[in-house]
Amino acid sequence: MNFYRCTNCNEISINMFNNNSKMLCCKNEMEELKTNTFLEEIDHHLIQVRKIGNFVTITIGKDEHPMLHVHYISWVILKTDKGIQYKYLNVGDTPIVDFLVGEDEEIINVFAYCTLHLLWSLN
Numbered sequence: 026m027n028f029y030r031c032t033n034c035n036e037i038s039i040n041m042f043n044n045n046s047k048m049l050c051c052k053n054e055m056e057e058l059k060t061n062t063f064l065e066e067i068d069h070h071l072i073q074v075r076k077i078g079n080f081v082t083i084t085i086g087k088d089e090h091p092m093l094h095v096h097y098i099s100w101v102i103l104k105t106d107k108g109i110q111y112k113y114l115n116v117g118d119t120p121i122v123d124f125l126v127g128e129d130e131e132i133i134n135v136f137a138y139c140t141l142h143l144l145w146s147l148n
């Protein structure tokens with residue numbers, strides 16, 4: 026699963042199957058987004074996952090990530106061994122999302138997109 030961003034309009038696209046298709050937007054090739062993982066000095070991007078039975082709760086930030094107009098988490102993707110789910114967040118929301126999964130469903134990764142610091146992942 027690869028992520029791409031248009032440097033003109035900031036549109037994000039996901040290439041689900043890692044084929045080598047060129048991702049185009051605004052008549053230009055989109056740039057691939059590299060995922061950042063947790064850095065202690067930027068602890069508001071720490072992805073915390075709690076799974077109890079069928080319920081998965083994901084919190085972004087050791088202290089909750091800012092959710093201001095100029096800087097917020099706009100979406101979170103949960104990738105499991107069964108597929109992906111995503112949730113949108115808006116300015117003013119709490120950076121916490123809930124997902125419903127099968128009890129035997131294994132969490133593979135979590136991605137969170139910060140409008141200022143771009144793409145973060147659990148691993």
Ligand SMILES: [Fe+2]
Binds near residue numbers: 070090096139
């Ligand atoms: Fe951020």
